[in-house]
Amino acid sequence: MEHALDVSGLEPPEPMERILEALGTLEKGDYLRIMHRREPYLIYPMFENMGFAWHTRPGGPAGYEIFVWRQNDEAACAEIPPSRWSQPRKQK
Numbered sequence: 001m002e003h004a005l006d007v008s009g010l011e012p013p014e015p016m017e018r019i020l021e022a023l024g025t026l027e028k029g030d031y032l033r034i035m036h037r038r039e040p041y042l043i044y045p046m047f048e049n050m051g052f053a054w055h056t057r058p059g060g061p062a063g064y065e066i067f068v069w070r071q072n073d074e075a076a077c078a079e080i081p082p083s084r085w086s087q088p089r090k091q092k
Contacts, residue, residue: 001029001079002032002033002079002080003025003026003031003032003033004035005032005034006034006062007034008035008036008063009037015036015040016042016043019032019034019040019043022034023047023050023052026068026069026070026076028070028073028076029075029076030069030076030079031068031069031076031079032066032067034066034067035062035064036062036064037062039058039066051070051071052068052069052070053070054066054069055067
């Protein structure tokens, strides 16, 4: 199931705080779709350390869409509509 989070209008550090809070609510089969005006490079190592995989797609309504799911959660990865992928899916 998709959980959408638009942080495009927020100033730092609020986007990171909201994203980390939302990740804590994800259950098996869920993924988080983040709309952000910038690519949040600094949060990617946090995702990895917390056991999440992600895919970033430039060009969303806010500038970037970032899809985040628990590593090895194939059900969540499969829930992301194919039109959301700008390149082949891969687990990180």
